[in-house]
Amino acid sequence: xxxxxxxxxxxxxxxxxxxxxxxxxxxxxxxxxxxxxxxxxxxxxxxxxxxxxxxxxxxxxxxxxxxxxxxxxxxxxxxxxxxxxxxxxxxxxxxxxxxxxx
Amino acid sequence: xxxxxxxxxxxxxxxxxxxxxxxxxxxxxxxxxxxxxxxxxxxxxxxxxxxxxxxxxxxxxxxxxxxxxxxxxxxxxxxxxxxxxxxxxxxxxxxxxxxxxxxxxxxxxxxxxxxxxxxxxxxxxxxxxxxxxxxxxxxxxxxxxxxxxxxxxxxxxxxxxxxxxxxxxxxxxxxxxxxxxxxxxxxxxxxxxxxxxxxxxxxxxxxxxxxxxxxxxxxxxxxxxxxxxxxxxxxxxxxxxxxxxxxxxxxxxxxxxxxxxxxxxxxxxxxxxxxxxxxxxxxxxxxxxxxxxxxxxxxxxxxxxxxxxxxxxxxxxxxxxxxxxxxxxxxxxxxxxxxxxxxxxxxxxxxxxxxxxxxxxxxxxxxxxxxxxxxxxxxxxxxxxxxxxxxxxxxxxxxxxxxxxxxxxxxxxxxxxxxxxxxxxxxxxxxxxxxxxxxxxxxxxxxxxxxxxxxxxxxxxxxxxxxxxxxxxxxxxxxxxxxxxxxxxxxxxxxxxxxxxxxxxxxxxxxxxxxxxxxxxxxxxxxxxxxxxxxxxxxxxxxxxxxxxxx
Numbered sequence: 001x002x003x004x005x006x007x008x009x010x011x012x013x014x015x016x017x018x019x020x021x022x023x024x025x026x027x028x029x030x031x032x033x034x035x036x037x038x039x040x041x042x043x044x045x046x047x048x049x050x051x052x053x054x055x056x057x058x059x060x061x062x063x064x065x066x067x068x069x070x071x072x073x074x075x076x077x078x079x080x081x082x083x084x085x086x087x088x089x090x091x092x093x094x095x096x097x098x099x100x101x102x
Numbered sequence: 103x104x105x106x107x108x109x110x111x112x113x114x115x116x117x118x119x120x121x122x123x124x125x126x127x128x129x130x131x132x133x134x135x136x137x138x139x140x141x142x143x144x145x146x147x148x149x150x151x152x153x154x155x156x157x158x159x160x161x162x163x164x165x166x167x168x169x170x171x172x173x174x175x176x177x178x179x180x181x182x183x184x185x186x187x188x189x190x191x192x193x194x195x196x197x198x199x200x201x202x203x204x205x206x207x208x209x210x211x212x213x214x215x216x217x218x219x220x221x222x223x224x225x226x227x228x229x230x231x232x233x234x235x236x237x238x239x240x241x242x243x244x245x246x247x248x249x250x251x252x253x254x255x256x257x258x259x260x261x262x263x264x265x266x267x268x269x270x271x272x273x274x275x276x277x278x279x280x281x282x283x284x285x286x287x288x289x290x291x292x293x294x295x296x297x298x299x300x301x302x303x304x305x306x307x308x309x310x311x312x313x314x315x316x317x318x319x320x321x322x323x324x325x326x327x328x329x330x331x332x333x334x335x336x337x338x339x340x341x342x343x344x345x346x347x348x349x350x351x352x353x354x355x356x357x358x359x360x361x362x363x364x365x366x367x368x369x370x371x372x373x374x375x376x377x378x379x380x381x382x383x384x385x386x387x388x389x390x391x392x393x394x395x396x397x398x399x400x401x402x403x404x405x406x407x408x409x410x411x412x413x414x415x416x417x418x419x420x421x422x423x424x425x426x427x428x429x430x431x432x433x434x435x436x437x438x439x440x441x442x443x444x445x446x447x448x449x450x451x452x453x454x455x456x457x458x459x460x461x462x463x464x465x466x467x468x469x470x471x472x473x474x475x476x477x478x479x480x481x482x483x484x485x486x487x488x489x490x491x492x493x494x495x496x497x498x499x500x501x502x503x504x505x506x507x508x509x510x511x512x513x514x515x516x517x518x519x520x521x522x523x524x525x526x527x528x529x530x531x532x533x534x535x536x537x538x539x540x541x542x543x544x545x546x547x548x549x550x551x552x553x554x555x556x557x558x559x560x561x562x563x564x565x566x567x568x569x570x571x572x573x574x575x576x577x578x579x580x581x582x583x584x585x586x587x588x589x590x591x592x593x594x595x596x597x598x599x600x601x602x603x604x605x606x607x608x609x610x611x612x613x614x615x616x617x618x619x620x621x622x623x624x625x626x627x628x629x630x631x632x633x634x635x636x637x638x639x640x641x642x643x644x645x646x647x648x649x650x651x652x653x
Contacts, residue, residue, distance in 0.1 A: 020149055020152075020153070020154075022128070022129065022135070022200065023129055023199065023200055023201045024153070024154075024199040024200065024201065025149060025150075025152070025153035025154040025197075025198075025199065025200060026152070026153065027151075027152060063131070063134050063135055064129075064130075064131040067135045067149065068135075068149060086580060087519065087580075087582070088151070088519060091151060091519060091520060092151050092152060095152065096152075096520040096521065096530075097520055097528060097531055098448055098520055098530045098531055098534060099446075099447075099448075
């Protein structure tokens with residue numbers, strides 16, 4: 001499989017790096033402070049391919065902290081709030097769209 | 103039930119210790135994710151959207167009550183209080199932590215359950231008819247042979263790095279409840295003219311992005327030759343199966359590209375090298391496995407006890423009985439299917455409380471045994487007919503007596519985009535909405551047997567190709583779009599459904615299905631003509647016209 005760092009990155013808008021935390025699998029986002037946060041609002045925003053590659057490379061290097069990092073689209077509203085850029089990322093942030101069995 | 107021996111217990115316990123060490127090394131950073139990924143996959147651990155997903159095998163769909171309680175315990179202690187039963191007699195936990203997995207595996211190992219080979223490019227859980235051993239007219243219990251294959255292929259080094267995953271299903275009844283024609287190898291127990299037990303062997307079935315119905319490669323393989331013949335197939339696949347392209351790596355592609363005649367010649371040639379070897383199975387081996395299946399001490403009970411006669415006056419009981427209760431080989435007993443498809447609920451899910459309570463009911467009414475079917479329902483295989491009314495009342499209190507088995511709301515659905523990292527579209531909310539649309543039992547009964555299958559991507563875990571109505575979710579320009587097929591079936595007359603036309607949006611799916619069903623009700627020649635038979639008679643056109651005339 002091609003390494004995320006070798007993949008061509010096409011950034012068409014504001015994006016973040018997201019992954020799953022290694023020990024528990026929880027969705028996390030890469031921050032500007034080079035840490036992982038469970039809050040999308042803490043995520044570092046990248047706006048072009050070079051920025052995205054750099055953030056992704058730094059995230060990939062933290063193999064113990066989180067797994068499967070990738071670039072995900074986001075939207076930034078007028079107040080600067082970061083929102084998921086598609087349904088998949090919305091579900092990852094908010095949880096399943098169905099009533100759970102419990 | 104099958105009684106595991108010391109070898110099985112040692113194997114499972116050693117595997118837990120090994121995985122505990124691997125997890126510890128991963129969490130400490132000694133192993134990278136690249137190094138660890140294959141190890142976790144070989145223990146049924148995937149990474150999904152929100153968390154790790156843990157897939158546990160239920161070999162040939164047979165569970166003891168203490169095993170079901172162990173699954174409930176895992177759901178409660180390590181997950182979010184529920185589990186999801188899949189189309190391949192597995193159960194999945196969706197929210198488990200990697201750090202908890204060794205303990206969860208250890209707890210399951212105490213009752214002989216494991217997750218070996220529930221993922222990875224190896225021989226997956228060997229599945230069978232959930233009514234095995236109790237269905238009337240069965241040639242013999244197919245689980246004996248499933249167990250033989252399980253023992254032979256578990257951790258077999260030659261089959262641990264196949265080009266791609268490999269799935270085997272076995273049936274011994276005329277009516278195929280194991281979907282053998284859509285498996286890599288499908289086995290149907292048959293008898294030859296001498297009365298000897300053997301197998302019709304099918305190969306190259308499968309769904310996913312390139313669906314095929316399995317082809318018969320040999321009409322009769324004697325039971326003693328089963329392992330050598332399967333091994334010959336696997337060797338040919340191992341040698342020629344593609345490893346350069348994951349989308350062309352399944353055996354179905356190899357069989358298709360070589361053609362069944364050439365493929366079977368290759369298998370035959372390989373078979374002659376290994377047929378008369380240690381792979382030939384002695385009768386004693388089969389008898390030893392057979393002796394480890396413990397069958398209940400059935401009582402001689404009346405076919406129509408007073409309890410059942412009296413309960414028949416209750417229309418709600420009768421509605422449930424007609425859809426959920428099937429004939430047993432012993433006339434005083436029944437097979438009871440437990441619907442995991444409540445109206446508005448996610449198909450195939452059961453809470454820890456339901457699992458615990460069902461384990462108690464199995465002890466009380468079914469000799470402590472539960473079965474798991476590929477339709478994502480459970481079954482109690484040995485219920486005395488006199489106990490049916492009491493069992494129904496108990497199930498109803500647990501929310502497990504929805505009278506919809508084999509009806510339109512008995513929907514098979516994959517986890518879809520709500521859970522799965524591969525999915526492009528949601529499956530479960532579509533199923534939930536459809537069950538609400540057809541919640542009226544009289545309407546569902548009027549429609550009759552109709553299987554809806556939903557997949558959230560082309561990998562087809564919801565088996566949409568073989569649904570009477572198949573629904574495939576794809577992503578188009580950032581939106582969920584659903585393609586509808588009709589006329590598929592997964593039984594002994596397995597067929598792939600045909601597309602009715604352009605995909606429809608998420609909000610339109612339930613309306614489209616209603617249109618298709620209304621068209622069927624208007625077009626069928628008589629009430630007994632099943633939906634799938636009407637489609638076979640008329641083709642897709644009348645349904646297509648109905649759906650797209652106003653869209």
